Amino acid sequence: MSRTDQVVDGIKRMILDRELGPGDRxxxxxxxxxxxxxxxxxxxxxxxxxxxxxIVDTRQGDGTYVTNLDPGRLLAPMGFVVDLQGDGSARPFHAVRRLLETEAAGLAAARITPEALADARDVLDQVDEILGHAPVDHDRFIETDIAFHRIVAAHTGNPVLTALIESLASRTVRERLWRGLHEEGAEQRTHGEHEAIWRALVAGDADRARIRMANHLLGVEESLPGVPDDAPDDTP
Structure with missing residues (x-):
């Protein structure tokens, strides 16, 4: 073990043994x-x-502190790992994302607030505007896609699940997915699927929300480059 690794392991052990806690210097x-x-x-x-x-944050002239150890912050580096993968490696990561977001939709159906539903409605209304202009502004479309899925993930009641979804569904991943979608009407189909997810959330129907999200993300997965039409269906 290198001296650097010894430091990393030593400080992590101090945190695990509660000698140091979130916010401690x-x-x-x-x-x-x-x-x-x-x-x-x-x-x-x-x-x-x-x-x-x-894990730690160094403040110039003040010292080094343990961060709040928020799952989103600690899992953020995984997003970089996903971003580094080439198009040929997209499907395995997307399959994991599909599993996580399917469950997230079910959890959110029971927890999402009226304010969040209103925010999601605003996002979908923006998409109506985007799709009403030709050519479609894909940058804005991707932004709304991220915003809609982020609202759902944020209301699972599970910060670790939310952080995992965030790391697997970065803007880089979204852009890569849309580069591979050449089907006529893909944007309109995606919008319709988002609308169906939203209606299930409004109804508080967890089973329907899961089904709608799984159907939506499976369709995206099957559209990825290099995925044959007869690929095995591993939908849960």
């Missing part, structure tokens, strides 16, 4: 380096690595 550099048995240079490298992972 790390011991001064000299003291922490001695505790972990490393040099100050190795300590700084380890702290930089933990900062990238969203």
């Amino acid at each position: 790390l011991p001064v550099e000299k003291e922490l380096a001695e505790t972990l048995g490393v040099s100050r240079g190795s300590l700084r490298e380890g702290v930089r690595a933990l900062s990238i992972l969203g």
